[in-house]
Amino acid sequence: MSTDKKEIYIVEDSADYRQLLRMIFTKSLPDYPLRFFQGGSELYQFMILQSSETYTGRIPGLIIMDLNLPIISGTDMITLVRQTPPNKNTNWNGIPIIILSNITAQEQVNKCYQVGADSYFVKPADAQELQALLKTICHYWIDHNVLATP
Template sequence: MENREVYVVDDSADHRLLIRTIFNKFLPNYHVRFFQGGKELYEFLILQSSPEYKGRRPGLIILDLKMPAIDGYELLKLLRQTPDNDVTQWRTLPVIILTSSGTESDIDKCYSAGANSFIVKPMEFEELRFLLETICHYWLDYNRLPTVNTELNVTS
């Protein structure tokens, strides 16, 4: 698959290390890139939106909600407002909220802003491993996204 790159945005170094361990040991077929916060990812996405960018493109973003500077909700809104280009359709790129907060208002806000899924972080290692395996298999192996005509800005 060409879009097997997973972006993980989480301000917790411990959580990033845990996820890195799971990907290295149990999900080696997926490439994962880590970002410490929303501002870091957004700056990278601006670079990536350039036609000259030749690196890997994301197939999935896993996003923490509570982060300093640009939190997950604000980043989600920015992602969904980024214009699509020939290689990345920001409006339909799967974005999964994986957070420790599960309030109804957070859930409602995230879905209204364009989240594809909202999941409360499991506390056990095996549960997190199973969850990440399921997320990656579903969103990167089985799910099919629409093609986007950037000139007309309509789904074809």
């Protein structure tokens, strides 16, 4: 796969779950560049940096986010991403946002879609199921989906 592949932003506050995701990507999906964020506020700070005219790093192609995040909740973070104006690097409103959460309440799922999530998945309990889900997500959203440009 090409070295200009867009980066996957993973927003997850659990260090253990970030480590599990890192392990799965390293072993099974090594061609997908990742950037981890411990919460929405960290992602938002990076979005500001990434919006700079002098930014030369990879651009995001997908955001995979937990719903239960400290400081800025997942739904508030989706709203912030969707309301961020496009810049020369990124059309934030067009970046796919995938929720990967333990929350199964339909009202929370509905709220995520209402504020701009593109997909919602309940975290699989089994690591092999998680690996298969991540492969499917990456193949669809990174390899086959075409994003709008700024």
